[in-house]
Each structure stands twice: as C-alpha cells, then as structure tokens.
Amino acid sequence: MTEKYDVIIVGAGAAGMMSAIEAGKRGRRVLLIDHAKKIGEKIRISGGGRCNFTNINTHPCKFISNNPKFVISALKQYTQNDFIELIKKHDIRFHEKKLGQLFCDESAQQIIDMLLLECEAANVILKVDTLITDIDKQGDKYFAVIDSNKYFCDSLIIATGGLSIPKIGATKFGYDIAQKFNLNIVETLPALVxxxxxxxxxxxxxxxxxxxxxxxxxxxxxxxxxxxxxxxxxxxxxxxxxxxxxxxxxxxxxxxxxxxxxxxxxxxxxxxxxxxxxxxxxxxxxxxxxxxxxxxxxxxxxxxxxxxxxxxxxxxxxxxxxxxxxxxxxxGYRTAEVTLGGIDTNEISSKTMMSKKHAGLFFIGEVVDVTGHLGGYNFQWAWSSGYVAGRYA
Ligand SMILES: Cc1cc2nc3c(=O)[nH]c(=O)nc-3n(C[C@H](O)[C@H](O)[C@H](O)COP(=O)(O)OP(=O)(O)OC[C@H]3O[C@@H](n4cnc5c(N)ncnc54)[C@H](O)[C@@H]3O)c2cc1C
Missing domain, CATH: 2.40.30.10 (Translation factors)
Known part of the structure; x- marks a missing residue:
C-alpha cells in the first residue's frame, strides 16, 4: 500500500507541530508522525511543568552554533512576539518569572493542547505510536516506510529533536537520516546539564x-x-x-x-x-x-x-x-535539557531550513546545530525554525 502527502513531518514535538500547523494552513496535505504514544512530552515536563515557552529578550546572541548568524533569519520570520500572540489567541495566561522568561500560569499541557488544536484546524493528520523503519528518496519524492507501507511526500521535515532524556522518546533518528543523505553533523554533546x-x-x-x-x-x-x-x-x-x-x-x-x-x-x-x-x-x-x-x-x-x-x-x-x-x-543525556551540536548549519538554508544538497528535505528544532541558552530560547528556536520550514515545505 502507498499513500501520498505533500508534506511528511517526523517528530511531533515543539518544532514538528509548529511546522505542521504552518504547512497545513497553506493548504498542504500534511502527515505528522511520532513514535511516542504521547506527543509533546518535552513540552509537558519543561519549566517545572509550566513550560518556559519563550523569552522576551530573544536575540541571536542567546544561541550557540558553529555559525552564530544562522538563527537570524528564522528568528526574524517568526519572533517571540508572534508566539506570544498565539498564546493570547488561545487565552493562555502567562507571566514573566525573571530575565524575560515567560511561563504558563497554569500548566505546560495548555501549550500542547493549543498546538494540537491548531494542527486540527490546519487539517494535519497525526499518527502517533508509529515506527518508521526506513526513509528514502524515489525520483523527486521522499518516502517513509511504516509496516511495509510507503508514505510518499514532496517535502520531508525531520523534527526528531536531540538526544537528551531518552526515556521520554529521544532518539538519534534525525542524525541517522542526515548521515544517510551525506550531510555533515557537528559533534553532539549534552548541554544545559x-x-x-x-x-x-x-x-x-x-x-x-x-x-x-x-x-x-x-x-x-x-x-x-x-x-x-x-x-x-x-x-x-x-x-x-x-x-x-x-x-x-x-x-x-x-x-x-x-x-x-x-x-x-x-x-x-x-x-x-x-x-x-x-x-x-x-x-x-x-x-x-x-x-x-x-x-x-x-x-x-x-x-x-x-x-x-x-x-x-x-x-x-x-x-x-x-x-x-x-x-x-x-x-549526560539522562538529565541534559538539550543537545549541543547536530546537523551542520552549512548544510541548510537559514531562510527555509531546507537542505542545500537535497531539495525538499528539511531539518528543524533541536536536531540542528543550534542550542539556546537556558530561559525559553530553545522553544523559541523550535517555534521559529518550525514556522519557517512550514512556510516553504
Ligand atoms: C527537562 C527539560 C526541560 C526543558 N525546559 C525547557 C524550557 O522551559 N524552555 C525551553 O525553551 N526549552 C526547554 N527544554 C528544551 C526543549 O524541550 C527542547 O529544546 C525542545 O523540545 C526541542 O524541540 P524539538 O521539536 O526539536 O524536539 P522535541 O520536543 O524533543 O520533539 C522531538 C519529537 O520527535 C519524536 N521522535 C524522536 N525520534 C523519533 C523517531 N525515530 N520516530 C518518530 N518520532 C521520533 C519524539 O518522540 C518527540 O516527540 C527542556 C528540555 C528538557 C529535557
């Protein structure tokens, strides 16, 4: 059996959901896949259960990468204020704790629910508890293999995050895909640890x-x-x-x-x-x-x-x-909040998050060699890079 989509996104975390919403809003037929039974687990446990979802002082200097300028375009295309507007649209109450760090007043689950509602409104098809056994390219289409079935797409977005906290679903899947497509990876290390x-x-x-x-x-x-x-x-x-x-x-x-x-x-x-x-x-x-x-x-x-x-x-x-x-x-990764390093930013367009070598293949969020400081910057990177890929995929 085969199925066809415009966009397939692997990883329904912060970045993956954001890209799904934006691609869906553009009328693209989107399939969002996660191997976990429950999605958005890192959002749920973040910020002591209240999710430090962004920082009002977001600026490129708050990010570590081999190319410190890489983040500029995405952060401009989707700013902290854009995410705050989204939060307000969903009537989620929030407060500044310190140093510009914004947290939900009630629960991080509100952010997950908001993203799920937005996915639904954008007609995103969500497949959880789903194991992808292979990803490859046939002609100009990418495909993911699930239970021996092939799911084809024009644009494939990899949003599988970093290596931290394997017990809630972190895998090296994104790095393996990058290697399969001959993309360079900057050495990964546990960070914010x-x-x-x-x-x-x-x-x-x-x-x-x-x-x-x-x-x-x-x-x-x-x-x-x-x-x-x-x-x-x-x-x-x-x-x-x-x-x-x-x-x-x-x-x-x-x-x-x-x-x-x-x-x-x-x-x-x-x-x-x-x-x-x-x-x-x-x-x-x-x-x-x-x-x-x-x-x-x-x-x-x-x-x-x-x-x-x-x-x-x-x-x-x-x-x-x-x-x-x-x-x-x-x-180590058991308690690290994030992973330093990842897909080399030289391999990706900073404007679109698409691979320079492979048209239609995108990498977003923590799997990329971009690591925010503590304080809501990592989620802002997930929202910004996810938004950008969703606009171009
Ligand atoms: C304890 C903790 C607290 C944190 N608190 C904050 C905070 O308050 N503020 C902040 O800005 N950042 C925080 N972070 C960092 C933040 O959670 C991450 O940077 C952010 O979630 C990265 O988003 P992402 O979408 O790239 O990856 P993730 O959110 O990790 O999502 C990746 C998704 O991919 C899925 N996946 C992985 N492998 C596969 C596979 N093989 N097949 C299918 N699906 C797969 C996973 O199940 C997951 O759903 C925290 C991190 C931790 C661990």
Missing part, C-alpha cells in the same frame, strides 16, 4: 546538598550570574547549566561565590576595624553558614582575624571570589 566532580569537590557538594547561592560561573570569558545549587552528584542550578554548554572537558571553571563583594577589601577592613572577630563568623556574614564553615576548613583558617596573615586572607578571598574547579564531566 549539571556538572560532576572528583572526590574532593564531590564531598563538599554532598555536604552542602540543597544549598543554593547566587554566583558568577565563568569559563574563559563567558560568564553567567544566576543561582548555583549544590547536589549530591555535583553542581547544578541555572548558572552551572548555562556554563555547561560552553565548558570543555579537562578545563577549569571559575566560580565567584560573592559576586557583589570583593572579599579581600572586606577582610582587610574587618582586620582593621574588628581584629578580635572570629573568621568563621566574618565569612558567615557574607555566605550561608554551612558554606562559610567549609570554606574556612578547606583553607585551614580559624580564630581571630588579626592572627591571619595578609597572604592567607588573599588565599581565602580567592577561594570565594575566584574558586577554580575542574569538572570531571556532566550528568
């Missing part, structure tokens, strides 16, 4: 599990100032997740645990003004007590501040303002 450490630092993290501090975390010249969380596996929290997308294995990251205060000046002033004050109590004035105790122990300091040499005070302040540590790795 907690960092892990060897014994000594891990012991500190374990002791401080659950403690969150505002910190500046940097790698080379890239820095992020947000919360940092100690966990029983290492370090997490927004600033760590952000730096994980830039950090390179074997290199150190630097952490400023007291970004607002140059500690050496503070300690020198204290030594002059209150020489008999205990160093543990002084450090507890600027850091949570548990952390202050550990820092003093690690630096072997105790007693009155007047008993500590200036050299020791410099060492102590460096361990607070410039704590340099060497992650041994990341928690």
């Amino acid at each position: 907690p960092l892990t450490f060897s014994e000594k630092i891990l012991a500190i993290c374990k002791e401080l599990t659950g403690l969150s501090v505002e910190a500046v975390v940097s790698f080379k010249k890239i820095l992020f100032q947000e919360g940092m969380l100690f966990t029983h596996r290492g370090l997490s929290g927004p600033s760590i997740l952000q730096i994980s997308s830039h950090w390179k294995l074997g290199k150190d990251i630097k952490i400023n645990l007291s970004p607002k205060l140059p500690i050496i000046k503070f300690l020198t002033d204290k030594k002059n003004s209150n020489p008999k004050q205990d160093i543990n109590i002084i450090i507890s004035e600027i850091l949570p007590k548990r952390l202050a105790v550990i820092i003093c122990n690690e630096n072997n300091v105790s007693g009155n501040i007047c008993e500590l040499s200036n050299k020791i005070l410099v060492k102590l302040s460096n361990s607070i303002n410039a704590w340099s540590i060497n992650p041994t790795g990341t928690e």
Whole structure:
C-alpha cells in the first residue's frame, strides 16, 4: 500500500507541530508522525511543568552554533512576539518569572493542547505510536516506510529533536537520516546539564546538598550570574547549566561565590576595624553558614582575624571570589535539557531550513546545530525554525 502527502513531518514535538500547523494552513496535505504514544512530552515536563515557552529578550546572541548568524533569519520570520500572540489567541495566561522568561500560569499541557488544536484546524493528520523503519528518496519524492507501507511526500521535515532524556522518546533518528543523505553533523554533546566532580569537590557538594547561592560561573570569558545549587552528584542550578554548554572537558571553571563583594577589601577592613572577630563568623556574614564553615576548613583558617596573615586572607578571598574547579564531566543525556551540536548549519538554508544538497528535505528544532541558552530560547528556536520550514515545505 502507498499513500501520498505533500508534506511528511517526523517528530511531533515543539518544532514538528509548529511546522505542521504552518504547512497545513497553506493548504498542504500534511502527515505528522511520532513514535511516542504521547506527543509533546518535552513540552509537558519543561519549566517545572509550566513550560518556559519563550523569552522576551530573544536575540541571536542567546544561541550557540558553529555559525552564530544562522538563527537570524528564522528568528526574524517568526519572533517571540508572534508566539506570544498565539498564546493570547488561545487565552493562555502567562507571566514573566525573571530575565524575560515567560511561563504558563497554569500548566505546560495548555501549550500542547493549543498546538494540537491548531494542527486540527490546519487539517494535519497525526499518527502517533508509529515506527518508521526506513526513509528514502524515489525520483523527486521522499518516502517513509511504516509496516511495509510507503508514505510518499514532496517535502520531508525531520523534527526528531536531540538526544537528551531518552526515556521520554529521544532518539538519534534525525542524525541517522542526515548521515544517510551525506550531510555533515557537528559533534553532539549534552548541554544545559549539571556538572560532576572528583572526590574532593564531590564531598563538599554532598555536604552542602540543597544549598543554593547566587554566583558568577565563568569559563574563559563567558560568564553567567544566576543561582548555583549544590547536589549530591555535583553542581547544578541555572548558572552551572548555562556554563555547561560552553565548558570543555579537562578545563577549569571559575566560580565567584560573592559576586557583589570583593572579599579581600572586606577582610582587610574587618582586620582593621574588628581584629578580635572570629573568621568563621566574618565569612558567615557574607555566605550561608554551612558554606562559610567549609570554606574556612578547606583553607585551614580559624580564630581571630588579626592572627591571619595578609597572604592567607588573599588565599581565602580567592577561594570565594575566584574558586577554580575542574569538572570531571556532566550528568549526560539522562538529565541534559538539550543537545549541543547536530546537523551542520552549512548544510541548510537559514531562510527555509531546507537542505542545500537535497531539495525538499528539511531539518528543524533541536536536531540542528543550534542550542539556546537556558530561559525559553530553545522553544523559541523550535517555534521559529518550525514556522519557517512550514512556510516553504
Ligand atoms: C527537562 C527539560 C526541560 C526543558 N525546559 C525547557 C524550557 O522551559 N524552555 C525551553 O525553551 N526549552 C526547554 N527544554 C528544551 C526543549 O524541550 C527542547 O529544546 C525542545 O523540545 C526541542 O524541540 P524539538 O521539536 O526539536 O524536539 P522535541 O520536543 O524533543 O520533539 C522531538 C519529537 O520527535 C519524536 N521522535 C524522536 N525520534 C523519533 C523517531 N525515530 N520516530 C518518530 N518520532 C521520533 C519524539 O518522540 C518527540 O516527540 C527542556 C528540555 C528538557 C529535557
């Protein structure tokens, strides 16, 4: 048996649904296929169940790619404001949490329901729980093989996402298709992911599990100032997740645990003004007590501040303002929010998201070598790239 469609989209996540809606609105006969029983699972679990669906500060500088200019066209063709309009049209209430991050007031499920309604209105045919065993090209048509049946189309859109959280349906399908069509792939790595450490630092993290501090975390010249969380596996929290997308294995990251205060000046002033004050109590004035105790122990300091040499005070302040540590790795795809790397943007038109080598073959969303910072940028990339492909497929 064979069936014919104008557009077949593989992957009914954020990008796939968006492209299906746009292609459907243009009157294209669209088949949207997903192997999962429940679609939009990443949307459902995102933003702690409230989906940080976009960021009002969306700008190309918030995306990592071998070609940083690649995102410009899609982000212009479908902006954060366009998505906000769609949300408003469906009466979904939302709020800004911080730093321009927009979340649903109620539930991420509202976004999935909205996309499904839009798909229905655009006459998109949705096939879930469906295994594609092959994808190929015959003449100028692409086809997907499902249960030995061939589903032909003029335009094939690959929207199978990245590798993170395999337990909810992530696969390497998109990369395999790219390889089959001889497209280059930029090395993939887990990103927006907690960092892990060897014994000594891990012991500190374990002791401080659950403690969150505002910190500046940097790698080379890239820095992020947000919360940092100690966990029983290492370090997490927004600033760590952000730096994980830039950090390179074997290199150190630097952490400023007291970004607002140059500690050496503070300690020198204290030594002059209150020489008999205990160093543990002084450090507890600027850091949570548990952390202050550990820092003093690690630096072997105790007693009155007047008993500590200036050299020791410099060492102590460096361990607070410039704590340099060497992650041994990341928690990997099991907990990573996104995948760094993917289909090389040199292979794709930034205007249409279509392969430059294979007319009619499109790649969108996270499977492409575009990774947003934390804060709603990854969904905005899914909406923008999905919209663009839907306009041209
Ligand atoms: C825990 C978590 C929280 C997140 N929170 C946010 C957030 O708040 N804000 C934000 O901007 N980003 C967030 N992200 C990132 C965001 O979810 C992704 O960047 C986004 O979903 C990517 O969209 P996509 O459509 O490219 O891929 P996905 O949404 O991953 O969709 C891919 C689809 O393809 C399907 N698929 C995979 N393989 C096959 C196959 N072989 N055959 C058929 N179908 C297949 C999958 O089942 C899935 O439905 C979060 C990610 C995680 C893991």
